[in-house]
Amino acid sequence: MSDCGQSSEPGPGTEAQSGEHATRARVAEAAVEAVLTVASEPVSARLLAELLEMSVERVETLCRELAASYEEEGRGFSLARVAGGYRLQSHGAYAGYVERFVLDGAPSKLSAAALETLAVVAYKQPVSRAQLSAIRGVNADGVLRLLVARGYVAEVGRDRGPGQAVLFGTTQGFLEKLGLDTLSDLPPLSGFVPSADTVEMLERALRPETGT
């Protein structure tokens, strides 16, 4: 076999036909599959809706159902919604095989300091160097440069105040790397405020009494 079946039915605008590729819904599903197969970046629901000539809502329902069916069937790929669009990706359960194949070597992990700075940018964006440094207690330039080079963070504008400080924010790549659809999918910051116990522990550690 050189290619597995090239029947020539439903293009866009083609009436759904009876048979295997029959129902309208199945055609739409398959069309989404075809488009995502050739995409190299997440495809927005809006663009899919345009291509399929249906409403954005219907596309979203359809993609959700398709994703669920892949999961249920135990497929090696999954349909994920990231960075404002849909994409096909390998299923996390088969990361072992894929990693052997792509030979990436594990991408170098961010240091704790870099992650913390990234968190500040993510939650406080747009944010200036000075604001970052103030929160972390040291100059943030080195870490910031690393985050920019790795594509997590980018300049997003200038402060209108005096000095016109450069402002930083997270990128599309940040969303993709974290598997998030939009920034509003970030877990709420309030969930990370330390507990009363922890604060008390910190407070005790700072208490200037003589310990014994």
Place this chain on the structure above:
Amino acid sequence: MSDCGQSSEPGPGTEAQSGEHATRARVAEAAVEAVLTVASEPVSARLLAELLEMSVERVETLCRELAASYEEEGRGFSLARVAGGYRLQSHGAYAGYVERFVLDGAPSKLSAAALETLAVVAYKQPVSRAQLSAIRGVNADGVLRLLVARGYVAEVGRDRGPGQAVLFGTTQGFLEKLGLDTLSDLPPLSGFVPSADTVEMLERALRPETGT
């Protein structure tokens, strides 16, 4: 939904488990799906057999069955055997949608990161993945795969050192697209060009950047 289900079982060498990703055959099938999902080039049966730790014959049977099942289910993608390997591609029946997508929706410009990587390959070829990553300060694999898939960059040899890293260079197609006769027609770089030693030093300097 930001990501569609991430169970964490069968890696290579993992015993097949009961449940959704249950049978050994289903695991192998899903592993093939996962690998083909991320592959930009056809993957040989031999390589698949190696990854899956099974015989080439079994891989071929498995791929044939998988291809037939996609066809039967009326999927928008098909598993094709081309040029000595297997790949996922959009199903011919949905070419109309794909064409519209390619014309209207696909990115029409190289990203800044991709252009920089391409430029580094052009000027510093032959270069290895590791050198590229070191120069750009980021893992260059994803971008490199895209450039290879688009035919701008290709493997041009192997490093003679230990590890025999794959070396990349630009293609004839690249020269044609830019209207160049030979690589020596590239405009000269101004300023600092790091030597191989410097690149190696940078690589080393980047290494301790891993998490605490």
Place this chain on the structure above:
Amino acid sequence: MAYEVKTQVYEGPFDMLLRLINEQRVELYDVRLSEIVDAFLAEIAGLERFDLEGATEFLLIAAILVELKSRRLLPDLESEVREEDFALLEERDYLLSRLVECTTFSAAGRRLFELESQASKSYPRIAGPDERFEGLAPDLLAGVSLDDLRQAAERALAERPKPRVEIEHVLVDEVTVAEVLHSLVQVLGRLRAITFRDLTADARSRNEVVVHFLGILELYKQGLVELDQAVTFGDLVVTWVGGSGHADGDSAAGQDLVGTASLGGSLAGMEYRG
């Protein structure tokens, strides 16, 4: 508990403090100020422009820490509340609020890490259209000029993170409090009483004297020695009251004291650099 702090240029004072306080569960007086100072100095050294605001901020925090540390280290001779204690309390509240903020973002950073680890198990499909659509696919190089390419190369080759200058090896801990404690416990257990002058007669440097003094202070704090000084600036007599069981340097007391080694190390390091 013994611990080692790896100075990482990119880790700031707050990180360091928090890590020590939170995870290592050490007391504040165990925090190596020199680590913090070194990290900060290294940062400053790498700057093209001196960051006055950052430096001031840092000095304030360092000053608070030194103050808090010295109070914890010295015996509680007078317990009356002095006026400056209020100022200290205020500073402490300030430091506390900064640490809480920092803790919050630390936790958020760890969560981001988890999200990324999870997401990185899935690799995106980036194959693009196959050759059937080649004629249609926009040429990604369309509109890219040779000059664009040259500039991209120069950008990529220039925008390298600066190699870090390793500074760890600059610090030479000639002798640590941990080592000194070990020998002090043995010597004192044997001799019972000795003047500080005699105790440090063999010291090769002022560092060693300082480290011995810190060791003695620590033993005093643990109630293992008594100190007697007849006249101001007179000889300090150190008397062992810890019992004979402590003559073994590996005793529980010895273990407990290891944390203080960091302080000795830090002072030795600073002295060395000065």
